[in-house]
Amino acid sequence: MDLDAYVAEHAGEWRRLEELLGRRRLTGSESDELIALYQRAATHLSAVQSRAPDPALVGRLSRLVARARSAVTGSSAPSWLTFARFFTVGFPVAVYRAWPWWCGVATAFSAVSFGLIAWFGTHPELAAQLAPESALRQLVEHDFADYYSENPAQDFAAQVWTNNALIAALCVFAGVLIVPLIIVLINNAVGVGEVGGVMVAYGKADVFFGLITPHGLLELTAVFVAAGAGLRIGWSWIAPGPGRTRAQALAETSRAAVLIALGLVVVLAISGVIEAFVTPSGLPTWARIGIGVVAFGGFLTYVFVLGRRAALAGETGDLALGEREDFAPAV
Template sequence: MSGVDLDAYVAEHDAEWRRLEQLSRGRRLTAAEVDELVALYQRAATHLSVVRSRSPDPALVARLSRLVLAARSTLTGGSRLSWREVGRFFTEGFPLAVYRAGAWWSGVAVAFTLLTGFLMWWVAGHPESAAAFIGEDAAEELVASEFAGYYTEFLPSSFAFHLWTHNAWLAAQCLASGVLIVPVLWLLWNNALNIGVVGGVMFAYGRGDLFFSLITPHGLLELTGIYVAAGAGLRIGWSWIAPARTAPEAARSSRPPATACWWPWGWSGCSRCRP
């Protein structure tokens, strides 16, 4: 395509391109205008392909590329961050995700609590085990000053920021590593072991009241976040191992046979089993 042919090509289609630019400005379109926008978008994409292959004029290619991208954005309704979407995430999206993963993170919470409680009971009842875990001198120092000093070493605002970032990072690790199953179990075990041993040592030395008075105010919220993150991660990981069945398959497998129905008037009268 020569320079003269290119000018003629631009003159021939310039009105279409201007109209496409006008329709792509983001205003509300009528049904007829949407149809026109689709047709002009397809033609402009063809024009861009022709210009690129025959006469790759940089200015014209850039103009047509912008037109095609703007028209595509108008047609597909590109996502834009809005405060409404942020609010919907906290009021609808996140609670729904937590609810759907409830069985997973509830199981994590129960298992973690039982394991931690067992470790506390064992270490408290067998003081020599504390020496095996952290050493006798370290255990005495932990009870005397180190445990309480952890909460007074920094200013309250700095301590709160430190706890928040640490537990946010731990929750992110639990969520991400849950895809591989084993790493999140290792993280949970390490944290249960740490809490269990520290709590058991404090109880062994008669300072269980100090342990719970300091760890409970922030521990309940932090552990809940870790439970939810780990449960959601495990749910994602398990979905790779056992993908969800399709709706028709689930419906067929969940429908009990007539002979097994508990409804006293027979299968045909059971609202749960009726097809």
């Protein structure tokens, strides 16, 4: 490539592009011209880089193309604004719009767990059949309470957070098949009910509820939200609703569910800290439960205040229009 000839041939286009970029307002025809010149300048930059990479010319064209790209595509919002919008709009509205699903999951889960606790608690002979007497005594007198303090608090918090995040992710993404998620929920509800029933049957109801309530309110709510989002995904391809194809419905609910899953990482981190540092602490039972109730109430207030406000403003928890899927025109 004869670099001097190439510059002489296209310098006029580059000057014109710089001129348009320097203007505050452009007419419609000038905007079209700017886009065309930007595309040509990008081609020129590629040609120079591959054939005659003169550092000065490459630098000039790179700056010109970058300015033009910014003018054509618009500048993106600062990352901190995107982060703030996620927690003030995106996450709460996605959780709020899915509330019938996760409230339904919470109701069914609680009915199974508390039903089993009451059943085994009032029928000690049935509780005694769940495991050998020695194993049940070990659970009631040592294992259940020791679980919360047998490891360093910071290690235990990380372990709990990781485990619960995996469970929440499983709930979200297994929801598309519905049945596996229901099995997971039933197994966990039965597990909580059996352990609670044994503790109640052996006269340790205060220990059970005193230890599980501080962190369990927020932790289980996060799992319920994840499960509700998962079931919503599964139902979207069964009944997509009017005006949507199954693919569209599945895509929309899946994007909202991913938003929920990301937000629950923080919620589960908070519940993990409570479980590691508050649950096994020497605070009175009423104080430990009070901390759990405050965290639980704060989450619900956050979701139903910010989420409802965003929903009334027309937010859906989905991606911005320009970031969603494109559709090919059809006759």
